[in-house]
Amino acid sequence: MTASTTHARPSRTARVGLGVAATVAMLTAVALNWLVAVPVGTGVCPAIDPAPTNCLPSFRAGTGLVATLIILAVWAATLLCALATRAVFRPLAIGGLILLVVAVPVSYVTVSSSSGFEVRASSPYAPTEDPVAHWGEIADRSPYVKAPLRPEPRGALLSV
Numbered sequence: 001m002t003a004s005t006t007h008a009r010p011s012r013t014a015r016v017g018l019g020v021a022a023t024v025a026m027l028t029a030v031a032l033n034w035l036v037a038v039p040v041g042t043g044v045c046p047a048i049d050p051a052p053t054n055c056l057p058s059f060r061a062g063t064g065l066v067a068t069l070i071i072l073a074v075w076a077a078t079l080l081c082a083l084a085t086r087a088v089f090r091p092l093a094i095g096g097l098i099l100l101v102v103a104v105p106v107s108y109v110t111v112s113s114s115s116g117f118e119v120r121a122s123s124p125y126a127p128t129e130d131p132v133a134h135w136g137e138i139a140d141r142s143p144y145v146k147a148p149l150r151p152e153p154r155g156a157l158l159s160v
Helices: 012-040 057-083 087-113 134-141
Strands: none
Touching (some): 012 087, 057 087
């Protein structure tokens, strides 16, 4: 056996097929995250005030964004390896495809059940100095909280 017969180049059809499969897996994971996991979540939230952060879509959006960026990075690397003409990249493309297929259920469960973090651009609340933006508004209306959670605005004590 010569070196040229042990590492045959993958056919164009095999390379394109791996790329298409990776693209379908990536689109499935991203669509499941943004069409189901972020807006709906687990669907089970306790009736308490304030609600846990995994019950708020604005907090799941941060986790969804991170999951989407990771999925896109794995997809781009898989696509580059799949479309490469050298046979050395074929196992990497297959491994990337397996990662993308596993990422579909894993990213959905992670995004829908994670407490996450708030992305300011997706939040319906104005930026404040309060680290958990909306909890201040909820606490202001709550009969159980006696003292306001928000600090007084600067200069409020000096105005008459």
